[in-house]
Amino acid sequence: MTDARGSTSPSGAVVVGVDGSEQSLRAAHWAAAEAYRRGLPLSVLTAYSMPAFAASSMDGGYAMMDDSGLRAGADGVIEQAREFLRDYPAEVTYRVESGDPSTVLLEESRTAELVVIGTRGRGGFLGRLLGSVSSALPAHAQSPVVLVPLQFSSQAENAVTSATGAIPIVSESDGPGAAAPASLVEQGAKPIRERDPRPVIAGVDGSDYGRVAALTAAREASERGTTLRLVCALPPVSAITMWAPTHIDDAEAIEELRGKLYAGALWLNYHYPSLHIDYEVQSGTSVDVLVDQTRHAQLTVLGTRGRGGFAGMLLGSTSQGVIQRAAGPLMVVPENSDRRIANRDEFGPVL
Template identity: 50%
Template sequence: MGAGESQPDPRWEDVAVPIAPRGVVVGVDGSEHGQCALVWAAREAQRRRRPLHIVSAYSVPIFAASGLDGGYATVDDSVIREGAEAIVRQAVEKVMGYDIEVTSSVENGDASGVLLEMSETAELLVFGTRGRGGFVGRLLGSVSSALPAHAKCPTVTVPLVCSDRLGETTEDRRIRAEQAQEGHKLVENVVVAGVDGSEQARVALLEAAEQAERLGASLRVVCAVPQYSGSLAWVPAPMDRKALFDDIQVTLDAGMAWLRSHFPNLRIEGELKDGSPVDVLVEASRHVELVVLGTRGRGGFTGMLLGSTSGGVLHHAKGPVMVVPDREDARLADRARFGPVLGND
């Protein structure tokens, strides 16, 4: 190395592939969507004071041979791998300004399988909602729809529309907060958690509260009640619907009291909304820092395993969305002490 050349920072040198990366894991593919996810993940790793692992995955194409010998042929993967390595190196360089430990790897294999395996030990998986096809695939295609549904840790999808807010400075955030208080429809320093009374939603709610504390944000707990449909369409309205709202409000208030007991210093507010859960949360995603959902619920909010509601929110959200898998949490044990629990589950 010449006298005028700078020494590389050892934190940013390529490292051996961790068998079980911890902290925040982000998938990159060189697309703009991947770059947005990378910046969000780096900021989150710094907030959590946890390492960041950057990974790209590729598959070697296999095609039917056209010669007389028939059979199948494969492409030499050296060029493909070199391209993936270049993407990872660029990603590492992009996050050099953050005070975090960074590791990276290039994996040969199915991108879904790679990240799902890493979710066994990671605290958080982050990825964009659309990529080149090699990593996050089509808009919420095979990879980005599989991850929220099956990952063992929370996942965050970051749409390209977030690029403007990710470029903000601390002063920008301060001005934005002041403008929001004055009634401007800008991004508020708020985390929104969608709940439906299920235990899965309560697990997501706890994660949302922890995330709000990391962001220095307030937490807004939202329960949306859709119009009657199907077998319930015959139910008289509006009297029964008002009674339904009253019952749900009592349960929501009890849940809020429980949550405040575990997060006494967090500003928490609740909203009971009349409308489609997908529409309510998609609209909220335009104006808040993060929307948090569970992987499944009663059918009113997150439905089946990444069912119609959570899938709809992920497809159309205008901001980052976190999906939290079902898991045990000791804090759930005292929920019933604070009032009625929907369905007595």
């Protein structure tokens, strides 16, 4: 295990942001398991910055002292993460960066294979690494971002532990964003040995960005040896169109969407022939449907742009409600192009 201060993570690493909270240790545990599964370097980092009001209101001497105190706190966060991951069987790089946490992680996403964060932090300056960053980072990162939600630990207690998800090792008794208890750090991150049989979920909405996310989800499911499930949410059509001149039946709308999802499954199977894919249309809002699906998935994959619904909501205020309520990890795929979407029309009607 090494330290690398003022540098960048190894190219292609799994990068995880920590801030000393229980939530960030959950994210670190998930990231460690994922890095090990993928055979990639693991980079654990924290970031701190001098608040603008303090820097402008203090003379140089006091500002230097305050910066020193913040740095000492950041060093303590990294030492806690190092102790928590002490039994990790591969190489880990630990880093402290001076700068805005969002900016630091966005820069990391340029070369990272994956960036992992929690959805709640401790508050204060270090706490900005989790919480507010979970709003900005998924929409602008250049690599996929996985958000490990607050409820993940307690909801996962009855699930099979896996090489793709965190073991339920943390208590929520101290509430959201609480500092990690000493007993948690002493216990350390436990090995994850069992394969997770739960599916990978892809929330789809018919956009090209949603299709890129579906391809990513297909790859994730294939590598994990599990099923891919395509899910589309449909608000009750009869309520939306009750004033329209022509009545549209809910059942007809669902059947039409199912046909398009079937065509999408054929297209994905063309690119991943050995992958088992199922699909479903669920009546309800995108938020409610997605939250329910995360209870049964080892990973849920979404895009960052779309026609609303799953892909679109991660740029708006609704995204925070989804992240806060989700019971499993969410992977947000950036707006990358993928040449494979060019042949989607060959497999049937498009969503």
